[in-house]
Amino acid sequence: MNEPTTPPRERVLLVDDDATVLRNFRLCLEDEGYQVNTAPNSGSALSAVSRSVFDVCVLDLHIGEEYGLDLLPQLRAAAPWMRVIMATAESDAAIAVSAMRAGAADYLIKPCEPEQLLRSVAQQAQARRLERRIDELESSRGESLPDSLDSLNPAMSRLLEMARQASETDATVLILGESGTGKNVLARNIHLWSMRRKAGFATVNCPSLSAELLESELFGHVKGAFTGAHDHRQGRVQVAEGGTLFLDEIGEFPLSLQPKFLRFLQDREYERVGDPRTRTADVRIIAATNRDLATAVADGTFRNDLYYRLNVISLTVPPLRERPEDVLSIADKLLANLVARYRRPARRFAANARNALLAYSWPGNVRELANAIERAVILCAGEEIAYEHLPFAASGLSAASLASATPRAGDPVTIEQLERAHIEAVLGATPTLDVAAKHLGIDASTLYRKRKSYGLG
Numbered sequence: 001m002n003e004p005t006t007p008p009r010e011r012v013l014l015v016d017d018d019a020t021v022l023r024n025f026r027l028c029l030e031d032e033g034y035q036v037n038t039a040p041n042s043g044s045a046l047s048a049v050s051r052s053v054f055d056v057c058v059l060d061l062h063i064g065e066e067y068g069l070d071l072l073p074q075l076r077a078a079a080p081w082m083r084v085i086m087a088t089a090e091s092d093a094a095i096a097v098s099a100m101r102a103g104a105a106d107y108l109i110k111p112c113e114p115e116q117l118l119r120s121v122a123q124q125a126q127a128r129r130l131e132r133r134i135d136e137l138e139s140s141r142g143e144s145l146p147d148s149l150d151s152l153n154p155a156m157s158r159l160l161e162m163a164r165q166a167s168e169t170d171a172t173v174l175i176l177g178e179s180g181t182g183k184n185v186l187a188r189n190i191h192l193w194s195m196r197r198k199a200g201f202a203t204v205n206c207p208s209l210s211a212e213l214l215e216s217e218l219f220g221h222v223k224g225a226f227t228g229a230h231d232h233r234q235g236r237v238q239v240a241e242g243g244t245l246f247l248d249e250i251g252e253f254p255l256s257l258q259p260k261f262l263r264f265l266q267d268r269e270y271e272r273v274g275d276p277r278t279r280t281a282d283v284r285i286i287a288a289t290n291r292d293l294a295t296a297v298a299d300g301t302f303r304n305d306l307y308y309r310l311n312v313i314s315l316t317v318p319p320l321r322e323r324p325e326d327v328l329s330i331a332d333k334l335l336a337n338l339v340a341r342y343r344r345p346a347r348r349f350a351a352n353a354r355n356a357l358l359a360y361s362w363p364g365n366v367r368e369l370a371n372a373i374e375r376a377v378i379l380c381a382g383e384e385i386a387y388e389h390l391p392f393a394a395s396g397l398s399a400a401s402l403a404s405a406t407p408r409a410g411d412p413v414t415i416e417q418l419e420r421a422h423i424e425a426v427l428g429a430t431p432t433l434d435v436a437a438k439h440l441g442i443d444a445s446t447l448y449r450k451r452k453s454y455g456l457g
């Protein structure tokens, strides 16, 4: 049976002085769903690992005049969890052994085929995923809910109360709100508060798949139903039997599949792809989106009848800037989790860090806050996280200018910050993801991943 096809989310750093190699490796990995950054020399590689958290690094042995083996221990010291793949030429193959002794996880002989690069990166990404899973399980032992929810903000408290009430019924719930506000977390909590908690919670990520693959992901298929269907496969609906089916980013659900999904929503009846037998399912449905579904209905990209079927109980999660009361308590909770995960010494925030966390407007919501704290936990060598450990300091922004900061070309900001601002502006000025992707000159799935990683709605 095939595994569900979720794109990898690992972050990969490519270190090489050859721009063509960087470009080719980057495209090849991005096509598979990795988030990729490149560094043409040691200085920018070390600066990248001090700014972001990478899971895998592909490090060339000769970076111009510099020697990859000299950089390896520095990278290992700055990011001990990062798995380094040493790239060497055939003639340097013996050096690969020294690299492995110095802590490299694997080596790659260049020039290599895309499949070899992908295989090696996938192995290391898989190893990181397993390590993270073990860390998460260890740090959540004894806790009943992941990211358990509470709030000091009146609007958010009301929303949580409604969500608790809804969880006692089987009513369909539609969760709305900007990207990164915690819609996934709320959906999972509703499941855990409900009578269905002992059964499965299955997520379907609507935009990451074509209509054909999404149909098979949801409802399953039989062997030979289409080219590539080598095995029978149960769908997410069946995985969620007795429990909850969560449709993330329902606003991107393909129009052609909406009638079949509407019927499923009404009658809980469906057929696997390639199998005429009608099956019934016992699942509770939760859907989420950061799109304005009423506008999508008006544009003709979302069916009216499906919208009304989904919109039985709708919960709109407020953006973080509208619930400043929650920033520090979420930050403290994230700090505790991340410190346990990375085994770092940080225990609290200094006053200047707390003030900066409160002053910033968090356009990427809780996801941006979580990223900022993850980075700070890694950078902070002592017990107290200070202002300089936060990303604002790396951008050269004063605490006073945080609330209104929009980076422009030439500002002392990273390429990622500029890219984020540009993507945000283009998304705001275009009607759909496809049109925005055309403007940006990238494909829609790359834009989808970038939007997610930057926490943009």
Ligand SMILES: Nc1ncnc2c1ncn2[C@@H]1O[C@H](COP(=O)(O)OP(=O)(O)OP(=O)(O)O)[C@@H](O)[C@H]1O
Pocket (backbone or CB within 6 Å): 147, 148, 149, 150, 177, 178, 179, 180, 181, 182, 183, 184, 185, 186, 248, 288, 289, 290, 330, 333, 334, 366, 367, 370, 452, 455
């Ligand atoms: N109350 C919370 N406490 C701790 N972490 C949280 C909380 N809410 C959200 N997060 C974290 O913030 C990140 C974003 O949350 P989530 O994926 O639920 O947002 P979302 O609104 O579903 O985003 P998107 O629209 O992009 O799918 C996750 O890493 C999640 O664990």
